Amino acid sequence: MKVAITASDAFVAPYIIDALGDAAVVIPDEALEDSMTLDVMLTPCNALIHINSRPVNTSVARNDREAKIMMREAARPVLDAVNRHGELHMIIVGTLRVYTHWSPGDDYYGPESSLSPRDTAAEGQLWIEENALERAESGRPVSVIRASNVQGVPLEGPPGNGILHRWANESQIGWINVPGSGEDVKDLVHVQDLVQTVLSVLEDPPLTRESFAVGSGKGITMSELANIYNSKTGASVELNQSSEGEVWGIVDAWFLEHRCGFRPMVSLEEMIDEALAASGY
Structure with missing residues (x-):
């Protein structure tokens, strides 16, 4: 299995790349500007992991108007390339910031939690997630993973x-x-446990689509x-x-254990x- 990684950050993506070893195909940002180059790089891949927590340009603050625009424009060629590819499991790794603000006594974060982006970057994150989930189908499934405080x-x-x-x-x-x-x-939650979750989802894709939170519980x-x-x-x-x-x-770790077979x-x-x-x- 070859796995593409797009929108690589400096923290989570290197751990994923290291865990994948020779299976990792790192897509540089400039390759996203050329659909032919992108398609060639994706040809041997069975899956694509898109880091979706904030703009790749870390000088842009989360609440800057540009944050959503930059995230959306960076993701468009990835979403379109996934559509052109025959069969590709897309995994989107983001944060809990797309959920409604939590207060003590509220339910744990899980698949049924309400969505209400907390800042402009979270709006960009959710836009990408929803567009990918809408396009999901059998043979081209989508997994959305929203990480707690990594x-x-x-x-x-x-x-x-x-x-x-x-x-x-x-x-x-x-x-x-x-x-x-x-x-x-x-x-x-530790970055190694987040990466283990991603690897588990890679090994066992959903039938069409899924979204869930990752934390220690x-x-x-x-x-x-x-x-x-x-x-x-x-x-x-x-x-x-x-x-x-x-x-x-707090994240519902019971669901994580049920889905991935382990707890952090x-x-x-x-x-x-x-x-x-x-x-x-």
Whole structure:
């Protein structure tokens, strides 16, 4: 099996490419401008993974008007190429930001969760997802994977990705900035578990279409998490900092286990230790 990867980011895509090894066919962004080149590169492929979390140009903020336009225009040639290809399983990897804002007591994120994009990039993400799902058919299925708060160290090395790594770096100066009151809940998942989910879906495509969330299924309040950092580093806890852009809520891991046959394996303790080690603790 050959697997194409488009809209590669600097964090998740390298892990997917590394896991696929010789099966990976990385489509450079410039190839998307030439349909003939794109078709040639897709000819040996059975599947295509499109990273759909934000614009490839990271200088564009999530709420910039350009974010949606850039994501949409970058995805159009990919969607059209999938249509031209005989049989191709398309996997779209995005974030939970397309869902309605979550509050304690709400249902876990699952296949039936309401959709309401939280920022302009999330609008672009949902536009791509919906267009792909509409085109899905037997022999050309579509899987939409929406990841929770993904943590880990890029393959090229620190700095790490996610709030655990942000706090590990802040601890070096003696305090950590906690978004919100401390009562909000995050579901943290390691990049290796997200990649394992993608590989599982590759091995077992849906009949036509599917969409689901990926997370650990375990929530922790920001106060509880901050206290762990305080006990490990001695850093003081600064509550009521800006929570703009934060993603709260818990994923229904039972559905993930039912669909993919496993639950995320990297524990919160392991993720915290990795973050502290990457920051020099």
